[in-house]
Amino acid sequence: MxxxxxxxxxxxxxxxxxxxxxxxxxxxxxxxxxxxxxxxxxxxxxxxxxxxxFNTKDELLLEALRGLIVKNYERVGKVPEDTGWKYLLKVAENGAWLRSSEPEFGVAITDALLRAKPGDPLTKLLFEGVREDFLRSLTKMKSKGVLLDEVDPAHLATILVGNYWSTFILLNKGIERNKQLFLSTKINMLSLLASSSRGEAKQQMEDYLSQIWHSRLEEINHD
Known part of the structure; x- marks a missing residue:
């Protein structure tokens, strides 16, 4: 540091x-x-x-990234972790917003992340740090009975991180479009969480997903 x-x-x-x-x-x-x-x-x-x-270029880059991550979590605002899926969705939404607001920097960082080795500071900050944040919220969801009994929060947190970053990688490679990045990020997060949940929370997520897809269909029809 x-x-x-x-x-x-x-x-x-x-x-x-x-x-x-x-x-x-x-x-x-x-x-x-x-x-x-x-x-x-x-x-x-x-x-x-x-x-x-700043002693090194690596140290400088990490500090620049930390500043953006702090900005991201400031935008999450007062959504507490114990609200479960709403907190996770807000983090994902603001990650997409941040990626769109700093597009060229986002491309460079994602490319650097793909070249990073296990245990590198960049990997720890952007993969392990996000996974730990997701895991804290998922653990609380599990303790409240929101997640299915057979779901392992640690494993699900890892899957969510991979899903989260894959959308940005697709954007870098020109497969995903910046225009729909925000929607894709929400759909990815909600689809995984809904399939791993039960009860009222599951129904809320499925209803929200349905609304998102309905809005997307209307956009397509008007394009």
């Missing part, structure tokens, strides 16, 4: 400028093409300042 010492207001401003410039540079040049000296110029800081705040 970057230095955890307290920063002065001026240092904090410089840090945010660097992170913003890093996202733009990765979006235009790709992760491999991002050069720290170029980044310092774009951010308007000296190389010394840059390396005082």
């Amino acid at each position: 970057s230095n955890i010492r307290a920063l002065t207001p001026r240092q904090e401003i410089r840090r945010e400028k660097i992170l913003s410039a890093a996202r733009k540079l990765v979006a235009s040049q790709g992760y491999e093409g991002m050069v720290m000296s170029d980044l310092a110029v774009i951010a308007g800081v000296s190389p010394t300042t840059l390396y005082n705040l």
